[in-house]
Amino acid sequence: MSLGDTGLTVPLAQGARYFNYYWLRDNCPSSFNPETRERSFDIFHLEAAPRARAAHLEADTLVIDWDGEEHVTRMPVAWLETYAEGGRRPDPADLPRKAWFGDHYPDVARFTHAQLISDKVARQAWLEAMLVEGISVVGEMPDTDAALTELVQLMGQVRPTFFGLYFDVRTHINPTNTAYTASALELHTDTPAEEHAPGVQFLHMRANSVEGGRNLFGDGVAAANDFRALDPEGFRLLAETDIPFYCEHDSYDMRSYQRIIELDQHGEVAGLTISQHMLDLVDLPQELLDRWYPAFCRFGRLLQDDKYVMRFTLNAGECIVFDNHRIVHGRAAYTAESGDRYLRGTYADRAEMRSTYRALVCEGRFKA
Numbered sequence: 098m099s100l101g102d103t104g105l106t107v108p109l110a111q112g113a114r115y116f117n118y119y120w121l122r123d124n125c126p127s128s129f130n131p132e133t134r135e136r137s138f139d140i141f142h143l144e145a146a147p148r149a150r151a152a153h154l155e156a157d158t159l160v161i162d163w164d165g166e167e168h169v170t171r172m173p174v175a176w177l178e179t180y181a182e183g184g185r186r187p188d189p190a191d192l193p194r195k196a197w198f199g200d201h202y203p204d205v206a207r208f209t210h211a212q213l214i215s216d217k218v219a220r221q222a223w224l225e226a227m228l229v230e231g232i233s234v235v236g237e238m239p240d241t242d243a244a245l246t247e248l249v250q251l252m253g254q255v256r257p258t259f260f261g262l263y264f265d266v267r268t269h270i271n272p273t274n275t276a277y278t279a280s281a282l283e284l285h286t287d288t289p290a291e292e293h294a295p296g297v298q299f300l301h302m303r304a305n306s307v308e309g310g311r312n313l314f315g316d317g318v319a320a321a322n323d324f325r326a327l328d329p330e331g332f333r334l335l336a337e338t339d340i341p342f343y344c345e346h347d348s349y350d351m352r353s354y355q356r357i358i359e360l361d362q363h364g365e366v367a368g369l370t371i372s373q374h375m376l377d378l379v380d381l382p383q384e385l386l387d388r389w390y391p392a393f394c395r396f397g398r399l400l401q402d403d404k405y406v407m408r409f410t411l412n413a414g415e416c417i418v419f420d421n422h423r424i425v426h427g428r429a430a431y432t433a434e435s436g437d438r439y440l441r442g443t444y445a446d447r448a449e450m451r452s453t454y455r456a457l458v459c460e461g462r463f464k465a
């Protein structure tokens with residue numbers, strides 16, 4: 098143990114490590130109110146810069162006697178070991194993603210509405226599937242608006258977009274009409290024009306008796322990882338260049354800049370923001386477009402390859418839940434002679450989903 102002017106050095110299992118006095122004083126266990134679980138200590142009003150008068154190890158605790166203050170800190174050595182290297186606090190929700198491909202449909206994580214409501218273990222498995230694979234199907238949904246809200250609230254709050262809290266997609270096809278053609282929806286992520294596009298999308302199929310109109314889903318992580326290996330320079334351009342998206346009509350003009358390929362804090366592909374129908378006029382220097390556009394098109398074509406796209410029909414009573422920053426979705430063109438199609442959708446926030454998951458799987462810092 099050696100005491101310096103600005104901090105002290107402690108022998109730990111991983112070797113001797115330096116800790117700053119402000120950090121040690123601010124994070125003294127007594128600085129936190131166990132009831133509110135918030136920091137109640139006010140470091141702005143210390144008389145002088147904190148400095149240890151003496152310090153020693155007592156079993157698994159570092160004991161610090163502070164200079165110029167009637168205060169003794171007893172800090173668990175486990176905390177010191179956690180923070181010694183200056184990395185981020187370990188996060189149980191930071192699970193490695195598992196890329197999936199076009200043949201994934203039989204293996205998509207499935208739950209029922211009743212199971213998720215009544216069973217905490219199923220809820221944990223559901224959120225884990227969302228973090229790792231980014232997609233799940235919830236079956237046996239009651240045919241009500243409330244059922245969707247209940248499902249969302251198992252992970253967080255309903256998260257509005259600038260169109261509101263929920264959206265309804267209805268197609269009533271009158272069999273006496275001439276054949277109705279619904280055009281294809283290209284693979285996309287939703288509302289890229291928002292500054293923070295919603296993190297988790299829910300699509301509750303309430304009625305689906307039309308023929309055709311199969312749902313398409315693909316894992317942006319799988320496609321982007323392959324693109325990284327096939328075309329490293331194209332990958333870099335899509336992961337580092339801010340691109341404008343828009344959504345504009347009479348009373349709104351939403352705009353934002355996003356990156357087509359999104360990376361996480363480890364440099365791994367976290368997902369995508371992509372939508373041809375909401376891509377604004379790309380305002381990059383024209384010479385840069387000589388490289389950007391070919392990369393964008395190469396990646397867009399790769400994403401549509403059968404290798405990545407699951408095609409299936411979402412049945413009435415099913416709700417598909419997916420990561421809107423990772424999973425691209427679309428719909429095949431369909432010509433239907435008869436039937437109804439009614440889909441009700443909404444969103445939740447990924448940070449809230451991670452928060453709920455952490456609270457389910459770990460004790461946190463304050464639980465005894």
Ligand SMILES: [Fe+2]
Binds near residue numbers: 285286287426
């Ligand atoms: Fe969509």
